[in-house]
Amino acid sequence: MKTSIENSISVFKALSEITRLKIIWLLINVDSKICVSEIIDVLNVPQYNVSRHLRILSKAGILNESKEGKWVYYFINNTDSEFLNHIKRAVSTISENDMKTEIKRCKQKLLIREN
Structure with a gap:
């Protein structure tokens, strides 16, 4: 289990990349949830990069996901x-x-x- 300082370091590392920072900013300021295809179109980033960025943000505890029909939406972890x-x-x-x-x-x- 990670300590509090290790969790904090994970968050800072996750947000140290511009695409991930933009994803979080959009979720906070424009909409509360977003799916991979929307991020691809909005940020003009390839799908494999978006998936990798979302995985890093989720692993850091910043994002959660929910499946709605055929779509998986990502949203800021309510904590x-x-x-x-x-x-x-x-x-x-x-x-x-x-x-x-x-x-x-x-x-x-x-x-x-x-x-």
């Missing part, structure tokens, strides 16, 4: 962890200006999902 709540607040403060393209693509994907 009482004060540490993870501080991390979520910190990530959410990244400027929308830095994520303009991704926000636009994500909103388009969400419209398609709703229809």
Whole structure:
């Protein structure tokens, strides 16, 4: 079993890569859940990279997943962890200006999902 400091290190390592940081930012600021195909389209990243990034974020305890029909949706782990709540607040403060393209693509994907 990992110690608290080891869990914290895993979270920081997971968020030290730009694609993973963007995935978390989108989940916090645009929608509460997202599937692999939506991430591929929004971030313009190959499927194998997205799957690897999601696996790393899940292993770090940041993400959970749920299956809805044929889709698997990923969402931020709801936890009482004060540490993870501080991390979520910190990530959410990244400027929308830095994520303009991704926000636009994500909103388009969400419209398609709703229809």
